[in-house]
Amino acid sequence: MLDEPILNKKESELARAAQRCIIAALDHSRADKIALFGEKENSITAETPILELPPKVLKFMARTLGAMAEGKTIVLVPQGRELTTVQAASLLNVSRPFFTKLLKEGKIAHTIVGSHRRVKYDDLMKYRDRMREEQDKAMQALIDQSQELGLE
Numbered sequence: 001m002l003d004e005p006i007l008n009k010k011e012s013e014l015a016r017a018a019q020r021c022i023i024a025a026l027d028h029s030r031a032d033k034i035a036l037f038g039e040k041e042n043s044i045t046a047e048t049p050i051l052e053l054p055p056k057v058l059k060f061m062a063r064t065l066g067a068m069a070e071g072k073t074i075v076l077v078p079q080g081r082e083l084t085t086v087q088a089a090s091l092l093n094v095s096r097p098f099f100t101k102l103l104k105e106g107k108i109a110h111t112i113v114g115s116h117r118r119v120k121y122d123d124l125m126k127y128r129d130r131m132r133e134e135q136d137k138a139m140q141a142l143i144d145q146s147q148e149l150g151l152e
């Protein structure tokens with residue numbers, strides 16, 4: 001996790017401009033790789049630093065820059081990463097005992113290593129997304145009900 005402070009206004013503008021440049025480069029290219037280079041006085045020489053990246057990496061960078069420009073926190077988690085119950089509970093902002101209860105009820109897939117439970121990050125995020133959808137539906141039902149009753 002990058003715990004750097006949120007970008008200031010100037011940095012946010014630079015991140016947004018960089019995102020637009022990357023998106024423009026991706027829109028105009030079907031290449032296997034795209035080269036980024038530093039430009040001085042419109043001349044490219046043998047000493048000009050060139051960075052060649054696959055389009056997938058540039059798309060990731062564009063999304064990351066956009067999120068940073070909006071002041072969002074960026075979290076990078078390797079695929080298949082397993083979390084302890086303490087880490088997982090913290091990410092869901094619930095107590096460890098409550099989280100352990102969710103595991104025992106089978107609401108979140110997990111494995112047991114020795115006597116310790118482990119949860120894949122992807123499974124945890126799937127559960128979180130399901131819960132958010134349920135919360136959104138419940139909130140919409142309450143809104144609809146209050147409008148029907150004229151309680152706006």
